[in-house]
Amino acid sequence: MARDNIDFGIDLGTTTSIIAVATAADATVIRNNRQAEHTPSAVYVSRSNKVLVGQPAKDRVEEDPDNACAEFKLSMGKLDERKQFAASGRTMSPVELSAEVLKSLRGDVQQALGENIGAAVITVPAAFELDQCDATRRAAAMAGLEFAPLIQEPSAAAWAYSTHLATEKGFWLVYDFGGGTFDAAVVKVADGEFSTINHAGDNFLGGKLIDWGLVESLLIPAVRKEFPLPDLARGHRRSAGNVAKLKAAAEYAKIELSRSDTAEINLRLNDADGSPAFDFEFELTRADVERVALPLYRRSITLCRKALADTGLGAGDVERVLLVGGTTIAPALRELLADPADGLGIPLDHSLDPVTVVARGAAVFAGTQRLPARPERAERALSEGRVVLDLQYPSSGSDLEPLMGGLPPRAAERRDWTGATIEFVHTDGTPPWRSGQIPLTADGTFATRLRAGERTVSTYDIELRDPHGTLVPTDPERVSYRHTSRQGTAPTLSHSIGVGLDDNEVRWLVRKGAELPAKARAILYSTVTVRRNESTGMIRVPIVEGERSKADRNMLIGQLDLTPAQVGRDVPAGSEVEIEVRIDESFAPRADAYVPLLDEDFEIQVELGRTGSGTDLRGAAEDLADRFDELAQRLTAVQLAGVDAVEAVDLAEGFRTDDVPGEVRRLADAADVDPDAASTGENRLRDAQTTLDDLEAALVFPELAAEGRAILRDTRELVAESGSARHRTALHNAERTMSAAIASGDRTVLRRQVEVVREIIREVLEDTGQLTAVIFLAREEHLRGDPDPRVQQLLQQGRQALDAGDAARLTAVNGQLEKVAPGVVGHVDPVGGLGSTVRASDR
The missing domain is CATH 2.60.40.10 (Immunoglobulins)
Incomplete structure (x- = not known):
């Protein structure tokens, strides 16, 4: 049949994928050739290069992991990620693997409806980054879906529920706990429209983490205890077959335990040589699953609370929580979510099948999207x-x-x-x-x-x-x-887009939550001179995606490098550089730069796709632990000084509780044979580094307050012994202002008053003739081990002058020491973590 609208919606999932078609008032899931509503997102390639998709491929992940692959969705966007199928010698990227799944779904439509479709709406997690969205579009094109608009999974779920709920005005919270990702989205309903106004998510929080938790904490230890398989581990290459069997068994048992209290696991495991040898039996209980899953459930609830708080909403403002994703079937999760103290305390709505709701919603949305006009069709009609x-x-x-x-x-x-x-x-x-x-x-x-x-x-x-x-x-x-009784509004941007600056900060241009299409412009200034004739200097403008305050903690998605060969004249430091960023409705970005001095536009190359960071996860975990220990010592010093540091304490306690260094170490052990573990580890590492950045920032004011109190204490003693009435009055005023600044949290005033008190100390020492001696003693302490004989000779002369009370001679020695060994000035790197050579404004 000829269609005016797209009509087909696809949930391209981490563990399973589903396709649905719009009907008159709703949508219907199209069953595959096994009459199942969902197709496992798995691919197998045989020795003869035959490709199998779905359940036959998933079954082979357990028996033949060298020639089968699953859960590749989270590697979308990685340019250097490829799965090698040993028997055929073929390699495939995550995009190519996803394209095979999409081809299979297209084939299901052909078989069920007799239609060879060339367009479909495809869902992506709300937390997906731009390169992952771009990879999804490329997979669609490779699969023959030439027109494939993207919609975020929570928005698709809202479209599905919009056909069933009678809400006229209010808020919904979409709670989407899928196989590989988690999204929480706040949806506003008003005036016949619904719109996603905020979201929080984690691309590495999904039901598969529960499966892995069961495997690593229960099943592998049980196997090792019973059978001679001491090397059995997620990260051991020769254990891959046994580990795949255990993970599949954990997944099936977890699903069964949503309906019963116990589940039996019966597996035939291989020996160290790969031959079937051991019969493994294990009784898994619902309590086992809940114990492993509870920390993950709590992490998801934290994200929900953040999404609500950032929107200024409380539990009482939200009408219902829409449950999406297979994980939400678990009774313990539903009980926790409904709890007002530990969960959300908002009524739960699971009236639609949480497994198929995203695909159905995508199809409902697709039924509102017109197919693009085809010029060849018009020419044929005219003929x-x-x-x-x-x-x-x-x-x-x-x-x-x-x-x-x-x-x-x-x-x-x-x-x-x-x-x-x-x-x-x-x-x-x-x-x-x-x-x-x-x-x-x-x-x-x-x-x-x-x-x-x-x-x-x-x-x-x-x-x-x-x-x-x-x-x-x-x-x-x-x-x-x-x-329709309701219409969805424009899609919104998942992550902010900005420019990395020379101080490693970010000038944000388009913020998360902006309606698409969106564009923004900023005027920046170069920090280096580009000399055409001397071939020196370069203007670098990095474009980043994320929310982290430090530029190099975010995803680099594009960069302009303006070199001497590209300019027609010298561009001095301080020259204006105008940056414009645009993002279309399908999350495709474009960025340009205009240099007024040259009156020329330059396209900023946006290269969506990440390469392996090459991060040594084990070493990074140790660095992370060392950095936290140093910050924890600084926090302890602040607390001993009697300074309130509530924010820093909360961050430190959260870091200890999460034990991120330990988690990264465990993922590093698995990363040698599990690319997904490496990706998860790098993501957790970036999050942890950002947490420590926040902890360090949270210590700035408390440490300044502690410094202020300490210097006040020393100054009181000095003024009491040697100060004049003028010094006592100045100290009293400074102390009063400093106390007010500490109470109000005014960092600028506090820093100024610390300098005021330092000046009082200097004046007292100068008035009493002690300043020269204090300066010498500080230099003596610093230069005691200096190997330069001239320095040691001057120190000896200074000590003699100090002992003799010869102030004039001591002053002369200080002057000579300043020439021979000037004060050490800390090196300041002129560029930030991304090498940017632009700044936000003149300074």
């Missing part, structure tokens, strides 16, 4: 003697009488349409309806209103008649309109 109509009308909406308009039509020969009419006929309407014959203008334009059925799709046959009343064949022959 067949048809008149090509240019109709302007909404594909969907809440209006029961949508406006239909026509622009000048195209025909093989130029025509005068005076006296011609057009009529729209809805024969399936209740009752059947005709628009009546609408006269066309001389150039063929017209406008009218149609009558649509409520909450269904209305299809109208088109009857174009020439001035003699003769029917004229048209393209299209019919059009359709979907009436």
Whole structure:
């Protein structure tokens, strides 16, 4: 059948994928050739290079892991990631593997409906980054889906629920706990529209972590205890087959335990040589699963609370939680979510199947999206003697009488349409309806209103008649309109886009949550001179994606390097560089730079796709632990000084509880044979580094307050012994202002008052003749081990002058020491972590 709208929606999942088609008022899941609603996201390649997708491939992941692959969704966007299939010698990227799954789903449509589709809406996690979205688009094109708009999974779920819920105004929270990712999205419903106004998510938090937790904490220890398999481990290459069997068994048992209290695991495991040898039996209980899953559930709840808090909402403001994803079937999770103290305390809605709801919602949305016009279709219609109509009308909406308009039509020969009419006929309407014959203008334009059925799709046959009343064949022959009680608004940006600056900070241009399409512009300034004739200097503008305050903690998605060979004249430091970023409705970015001095535009190369970081996870875990220990010591010093540091304490306690260094070490052990473990470890590492950045920032004010109190204490003693009335008055005023600054958290005033107190110390020492001695003693302490004989000779002379009370001679020695061994000045790197050579403003 010919379709006006896309109509098909695909949930391309980490563990399973589903395709659905829009119906009159809802959507229907299309079953595969095994009559299952979902297809495992798994691929197998045989020795003869035959590709199997779905359940046959998933079964082989356990038996033949060298030639089968699953859970590759989280590697989307990685340019250097490839799975090698040993028997055939073939290698495939995550994009190619995903394309095979999409081809399989297209084949299911062909078998079920007889349609060879070339367009579908595809879902992506709300937390997906731009390169992962781009990889999904490329997989779609590779699979023959030439037109594949993307929709975020929580938004798709909201589309599905919108066809069933009667809410007129309020908020929903979409809780989407899938196989590989977690998303929490806040949806606002008002005036017949719903929109996602905020989200929080984790691309590495999913049900598969529960599976791995069961394998590593229960099943592997049990196998080792019973059988001679001491090397059995997730990261041991020769154990891959046994580990794959244990993980599959854990997944099946976990699902069964959503309905029962115990599940039996019975497996035939291989010996060290790979031959079947051991019969493993294990009784897994619901309590086992809950113990492993509880920390993950709590992590998801923290993200939900963050999404709500960032929107200024509380539990009482949200009407319902929409449950999405297979993990939400677990009774313990539902009980926890409903708990007002430990969970969310918001009513749960699981009226739709959480496993298929995303695909169904994507299809409902697809039913509102018109297929793009195809020029070749119009040319073919003209060659067949048809008149090509240019109709302007909404594909969907809440209006029961949508406006239909026509622009000048195209025909093989130029025509005068005076006296011609057009009529729209809805024969399936209740009752059947005709628009009546609408006269066309001389150039063929017209406008009218149609009558649509409520909450269904209305299809109208088109009857174009020439001035003699003769029917004229048209393209299209019919059009359709979907009436909906609610419409979703524009998609929103998942992660902020900005420019990395020379101090490693970020100038954010388009913030997370912005409606798409979006664009923003900023004026920056170069920090280096680009000299054309001397071939020196370079203007570097890094474009980053993320939310972290430090530029190099975010994802680098593009970079401009403006070199001497690209400029027609010298560009001095401080020159303006105007940056513009644009993101379209399908999350595709573009960035440009304009240099007014050159009056020239430069496209910033946006290369969506990441390469392996080469991070030594084990070493990084140790560095992380060492850095935390140093920060913890600084926090202890602040607390001993009696300074309040609530934020820093909370961050430190959270870091200890999460034990990220330990988690990264465990993932590093598995990363040698499990690319997913490496990706998860790198993500957790970046998050932990950001947490420590936040902890260090949270210590700045408390440490400054502790320094202020310490210097006040020393200054009081000095002024009491040697100060004048003027010094006592100045100290009293500084102490009062400093106390107020500490109480109000005013860092600027506090820092200024610390310097004021230092100046009081200097004045007292100078007035009492002690300043020269203090300066010498500080130099003596610093230079005691200096190997330069001149330095040691001057120190000896200074000590003699100090002992003799010869102030003039001591002053002369200080001056000579400053020349021979000047004070050490800390090196400051002129560029930030990404090598940026632009700054936000003149300074």
